[in-house]
Amino acid sequence: MSAPFLEHVNVTVSDPEATAKRLETWFGWKVRWKGAAKDGGTTYHIGNETSYVAAYTPAHKTEAVKESSYSRHGGLNHIAVVVDDLDATEERIKAGGYKTHNHGDYEPGRRFYFDDDDGIEIEVVSYSS
CATH class of the missing domain: 3.10.180.10 (2,3-Dihydroxybiphenyl 1,2-Dioxygenase, domain 1)
Incomplete structure (x- = not known):
């Protein structure tokens, strides 16, 4: 199993x-x-x-959520995606006009975040050295 x-x-x-x-x-x-x-x-x-x-x-029709999901129970705080090439992925995202933020380089990997068109925060992380 x-x-x-x-x-x-x-x-x-x-x-x-x-x-x-x-x-x-x-x-x-x-x-x-x-x-x-x-x-x-x-x-x-x-x-x-x-x-x-x-x-x-x-x-x-739906409405955009205005308050931070981090401040309410059941909120979707972010979706994390693991990639091999963090820098190339960030370039593709920036090329679409998105601003990345909260870059981090700590165990166990490097990461950054950005918000999509619907305000969903996406974390992009790489565990490659």
């Missing part, structure tokens, strides 16, 4: 197709599935063979 692992995280976004395209550009992921979802919404599953982000949007 294999050890348990995290298969996916499901987040509500304003445009799941646009989110999918950005994740493909930044991380080389692919759309694994797309289609109708809960409450007449649409979902895109973007990732690799073992894990993915489910980018969901309901049929009705």
Whole structure:
């Protein structure tokens, strides 16, 4: 029996197709599935063979969260993605007009953060030396 692992995280976004395209550009992921979802919404599953982000949007208009998720129970604080080449990934993200912040170089790896179009904070980390 294999050890348990995290298969996916499901987040509500304003445009799941646009989110999918950005994740493909930044991380080389692919759309694994797309289609109708809960409450007449649409979902895109973007990732690799073992894990993915489910980018969901309901049929009705949604509102952006204004308060920090770090200050409320159940908040999604950030999504972390492990990459081999941190510098190249950061360049791709910056080329899209995104500002990176909170760079860190401490055990067990190097990392930085940025916010996507929906205000979801993404941590990018590399454990390569």
